[in-house]
Amino acid sequence: MHLAMGTLKRPGPGFLPFILACLLVALSLALIASQWKKGDGKAPFWPERTWLRPLLGAGAFALYAFLIDLIGFLPTTFIFLVLWMWIIESISWRRIAMVSVGVTGVLYLIFGYFLEVPLPGGIFS
Amino acid sequence: MGEIFNIFQGLLNGFDIALSLTNITFALIGAVLGTMVGILPGLGPAATISLLLPLSFKIGSPVTSIIMMAGIFYGAMYGGSTTSVLVNIPGEAASVVTCIDGYQMALKGRAGPALGMAAIGSFVAGTIGILGLTFVAPPLAEFALKFGPPEYFSLTLLGLVMATLLGGDSIIKGLIMVVLGLLLGSVGLDPISGAIRFTWGLHMLQEGIDFVTLAMGMFGIGEIFYNLEKVLKTELVTRKISHLWPSLKDWADSKWAVVRGSLIGFMIGILPGGGAVISSLVSYAVEKRVAKNPDEFGKGAIQGVAGPESANNAAATASFIPLLTLGIPGNAAIAMIFAALLIQGVTPGPFLITEKPDVFWGVVASMYIGNVMLLILNLPMVGLWVQLLRVPYSILAPVIVLFCCVGVFSVRNSVFDIWVMGIFGVIGYIFRKVGLEPGPLILAFVLGPILERSIRQALLMSAGSPAIFFTRPISGALMAALILFLVFQVYLNRRKQRQRGKG
Numbered sequence: 001m002h003l004a005m006g007t008l009k010r011p012g013p014g015f016l017p018f019i020l021a022c023l024l025v026a027l028s029l030a031l032i033a034s035q036w037k038k039g040d041g042k043a044p045f046w047p048e049r050t051w052l053r054p055l056l057g058a059g060a061f062a063l064y065a066f067l068i069d070l071i072g073f074l075p076t077t078f079i080f081l082v083l084w085m086w087i088i089e090s091i092s093w094r095r096i097a098m099v100s101v102g103v104t105g106v107l108y109l110i111f112g113y114f115l116e117v118p119l120p121g122g123i124f125s
Numbered sequence: 126m127g128e129i130f131n132i133f134q135g136l137l138n139g140f141d142i143a144l145s146l147t148n149i150t151f152a153l154i155g156a157v158l159g160t161m162v163g164i165l166p167g168l169g170p171a172a173t174i175s176l177l178l179p180l181s182f183k184i185g186s187p188v189t190s191i192i193m194m195a196g197i198f199y200g201a202m203y204g205g206s207t208t209s210v211l212v213n214i215p216g217e218a219a220s221v222v223t224c225i226d227g228y229q230m231a232l233k234g235r236a237g238p239a240l241g242m243a244a245i246g247s248f249v250a251g252t253i254g255i256l257g258l259t260f261v262a263p264p265l266a267e268f269a270l271k272f273g274p275p276e277y278f279s280l281t282l283l284g285l286v287m288a289t290l291l292g293g294d295s296i297i298k299g300l301i302m303v304v305l306g307l308l309l310g311s312v313g314l315d316p317i318s319g320a321i322r323f324t325w326g327l328h329m330l331q332e333g334i335d336f337v338t339l340a341m342g343m344f345g346i347g348e349i350f351y352n353l354e355k356v357l358k359t360e361l362v363t364r365k366i367s368h369l370w371p372s373l374k375d376w377a378d379s380k381w382a383v384v385r386g387s388l389i390g391f392m393i394g395i396l397p398g399g400g401a402v403i404s405s406l407v408s409y410a411v412e413k414r415v416a417k418n419p420d421e422f423g424k425g426a427i428q429g430v431a432g433p434e435s436a437n438n439a440a441a442t443a444s445f446i447p448l449l450t451l452g453i454p455g456n457a458a459i460a461m462i463f464a465a466l467l468i469q470g471v472t473p474g475p476f477l478i479t480e481k482p483d484v485f486w487g488v489v490a491s492m493y494i495g496n497v498m499l500l501i502l503n504l505p506m507v508g509l510w511v512q513l514l515r516v517p518y519s520i521l522a523p524v525i526v527l528f529c530c531v532g533v534f535s536v537r538n539s540v541f542d543i544w545v546m547g548i549f550g551v552i553g554y555i556f557r558k559v560g561l562e563p564g565p566l567i568l569a570f571v572l573g574p575i576l577e578r579s580i581r582q583a584l585l586m587s588a589g590s591p592a593i594f595f596t597r598p599i600s601g602a603l604m605a606a607l608i609l610f611l612v613f614q615v616y617l618n619r620r621k622q623r624q625r626g627k628g
Contacts, residue, residue, distance in 0.1 A: 013315035013322060016577045017308065024304045031297045045558070046354075053353040057526075058551055061346070064530060065543040073531075081523055088353070089519035103524055107531060115183055117535040 056088050073112070073119035077104045132263055135478075139486025143494055147185065148192055152491045155193035156498045159200015163217045164208050164513050167352050168345075168525055170201035170217065171567070174461035175340035176528055178468060179536040187469035188487040194465055195488055196495045198458050199251060199441045202401060203503045206243035206434050207510060210236055211361050219401035219437035222409040226422060226429030231362045233425050241369035242379050242427055243434040244503040250387035250435035251496040254442030257391050258449075259489055262478065266450040269475035274582035275593050277453075279603035281576045284397025284453055286607060289565045290614050291403045298561050306566035309334055310573025335542060336464050338533050339570060342546040343563040344457070345529040347553020349522050361514060369504060371427070379431035382412050386435030393436075394443025398568075400456035401437040401444070408436035442492060448473055449485055453572065457564045460571040 060083055067076040081100040085091045091099075111117045142148060162173045174194050181190040201217050208216030210227035223243065230239040272280070289299035311322055313333030371379070386408045393399040393407060412432040413422045422429050444455045445462075452474030454460040466473050471481055478485045503510070533546045553563050587593035595601045 013320035015581065017311050017322065020304050020308050020311070024301065024308070027297055027301045027304060031301065034297060050354040054350040054554060057350050057353045057522075058547070060523075061526060061530075061547050061550070064526075065540060065547060068530075068534075068543070069540050077527060080527065084523040084526075085519065089522075091519060095520075099520055103527065107527060111531045111535060115180060115535065117531070118538055119531070119534070120540070 053088055057084070060084050060088070068120050072121045074104060074108060077107060128264065132260060135263070135482055135486040136259060136490060138482065139488075139490030140493075142188060142483055142487035143192065143490035148189055148487065148491060149494065151184065151189050151193040152196050152495045153498055155196020156200045156495050156502060158193075159197040159202075160204040160499065160502050160510060161513065162197065163201035163204020163206075163220075164510055165516075165521065166208055166212075166214045166216050167348055167518060167521065169348075169458070170198045171458040171461055171564075172341060172344040172348070172529075173197055173201075174458060174465070175337050175344065176532045178337045178461065178465055179532055181465050181468055187466065187471045187481075188484050190465060190469060191462060191484065191488050192491040192495075194462050195445070195492060198462065199438060199492070199495065200499055200502075202251075202434075202438045202441045203244060203247050203499045204510070205437070206247075206430070207240060207503075207507060208514065210239045210243070210430070211511065212514060213362070219405050219441075220434070221402070222405050222433045223430055225409070226424075226426050228362065229423065229425035230427065230430065235368075235425065235427075236362070237366045237368040238371045238375050238427065239430050240366060240507055241504065242371050242375060242431045244500060244507070245371070246379065246383040246386065246431045246435035247438040247503070248496055248500040249383050250390055250439040251442055251499070252493070253387040254391055254394065254439040255489065255492045255496065257395075257439075258442055258446055258492070261395070262446050262450050262485075262489075265446065266475045266478045269451050271599065272451075272475065273597075274579040274586065275597050275600040276603065278576060278579035278583055279594055279600045279607070280397060280451065281453055281572050281579065283603050283607045283610075284447070284455060285565070285569055285572055285576075287396060287398030287610060288400070288456065288568055289398070290610070291398060295560070296614060296618065299565050302556075302561055302563070302565040303569040306569025307573045307576065309339065309566070310570045311577065334545070334570075335533075335536060336571065337536050338542050338546045339549055340457075340461065340567055341529045341533055342549025343553035343556075343567060345525060346546060346550025347557060347563065349526055350550060350554035351557045352518065352522065358518075361511065366508060366511070369507065375427050379427050382408075382428040382432040383435045385411060385415075386432040387439045389432075390436035390439030390441075391443045394440030394455075395446045397447050397451075397453055397455050399440065399444065400459075401440040402456075404436040404440035405433035408432040445488075449477055449488075450475060452477075453575070454568065457567045460568055463571060 060080060063083070064076055064080045067079065078100050081103055082096055085096045085099065108119070112119045143152065158173065159170065162168045162170060174197055177194065177197075181194075184190040184193065202219060205215060205217030205220030206223050206227065208214055209220040209223035210231050213224050213228040215221045215224055227239045227243070230236065285303055289303050290296055310333070313322065314320070315322055389408045389411060390401070390404040393404040394401070409429060409432060412428045413419050416422065416426065416428060444459050447453050447455050448459050448463055452463075452472065454463040463473060471477070471484055529546065530543050533542045534540065536542060556563055583593055584591070593600070595604055
């Protein structure tokens with residue numbers, strides 16, 4: 001890829017990105033330097049397994065994006081809700097069932113029915 | 126005199142539009158949604174409006190959809206205080222300081238007056254803000270007609286820098302977010318030459334990164350991932366809320382706080398880069414300084430609720446001024462409304478009032494109506510809203526994620542966008558963890574094209590001499606303001622560091 005810088009007289013498409021990239025490098029160096037001077041970066045980034053729940057959340061999200069193309073909106077949404085509330089939040093089964101069915105239905109009603117978004121049908125279409 | 130007459134004429138017309146059944150309905154929907162997202166922690170007005178962006182076509186005319194989105198923004202300012210007072214978690218970023226004294230009041234059994242004063246203060250301040258918007262915007266727009274590319278560049282730059290430096294605690298981190306936002310905004314077709322930039326051959330990126338995808342990823346998904354780290358419990362301090370109508374002593378204590386908060390909020394809101402969050406912080410600091418007994422602060426001083434809650438409402442309303450007269454959004458939520466206007470084919474700027482008077486005056490008039498609706502929703506009906514806090518975050522979180530997924534999918538019916546949003550979500554999560562605020566990034570992303578077009582046009586005008594930004598009077602004044610502001614900030618930072626060194 002080559003983006004012409006142009007000149008100050010005729011700035012090209014690469015003009016602003018170049019200036020921004022330089023600024024970013026300078027600012028990053030400044031940030032590193034200022035943290036260096038402080039020198040108190042000893043606290044762990046994820047104390048006591050706090051990484052686990054966000055990671056599970058991201059996993060559930062990825063699964064959703066992956067499955068929705070394959071099996072369609074309704075089953076994917078239902079599975080996502082069940083998994084999230086079961087694995088990440090450990091809510092009682094009765095509540096999970098109620099919320100999952102309810103939310104899937106409401107979402108379908110709002111987006112699929114009223115707003116006529118062509119939600120992926122997957123194998124059921 | 127003619128000018129004043131035009132304003133009243135316009136406002137009358139606006140009420141005609143805003144009072145149609147459709148528009149009243151959508152103002153009410155906006156007010157209800159706004160109160161709701163204000164109350165619910167972990168979902169702010171910016172994320173909510175971005176969620177509704179893809180639907181703005183289906184809602185109807187530009188006026189109707191902007192009326193609703195505006196309602197969400199200022200409505201959230203009302204709702205935010207409820208959670209701050211009752212749960213000690215800010216329902217919304219602009220209500221952070223309300224937690225300090227509001228929660229203390231609730232612990233002492235004075236949740237009622239705290240909520241009542243917050244709602245009344247919000248109403249007074251909101252109305253003052255709209256009056257300001259009504260009378261300041263038209264002359265300002267006329268003045269802005271003189272602006273050329275150099276002026277736009279200077280003003281946009283000033284707004285970006287101010288938003289960054291006023292908002293966060295680290296200048297460097299804030300500026301990094303601005304630069305990243307500008308770079309993200311440069312993906313896709315170059316606005317002047319049409320060259321394709323940074324798409325890595327992915328044709329989905331040719332139209333650039335979609336604003337809705339970026340905003341929902343950073344604000345919606347990123348926030349959820351971040352909140353997952355801790356178990357967020359919304360436990361109410363008290364179930365019974367009585368004496369919503371403040372006592373005579375409460376009135377006497379807070380009336381000037383409301384007035385000061387309104388003025389502070391309006392002044393900060395109108396600045397490019399100002400916003401509701403900053404204004405509430407400033408108002409709290411001012412109230413503490415002018416108070417007869419500052420020791421009361423932190424122990425349940427009603428001024429500490431009345432001032433900031435008034436300020437954030439006045440600021441939310443005032444921040445429509447730079448948007449509707451200059452076409453420059455000053456904060457993330459307003460940036461969403463900016464995007465909504467563009468989607469509807471309305472370019473906000475100095476011509477808006479004269480060329481699309483229906484949009485401008487319709488929205489302004491709807492705000493007067495919306496504020497009355499919100500006062501009713503938040504004063505006598507506050508008990509109903511409190512029930513909302515009983516929905517645990519553990520159920521709310523996956524539902525918000527799903528709304529984001531379906532919302533982003535509906536923009537152009539593409540699963541690819543869901544993935545992109547997820548990636549921005551992870552990035553937003555990491556940003557939050559290392560103390561980088563996503564607000565300035567979003568703002569820079571929206572302002573990027575304006576900034577780039579104006580700097581390149583200006584340089585073409587001046588045959589390559591950057592002096593053009595300093596020699597034209599208006600642009601020069603803006604640049605001077607920018608430099609003064611930077612110097613002042615550096616001075617403040619130095620002083621803060623020195624004090625820290627001593628203490």
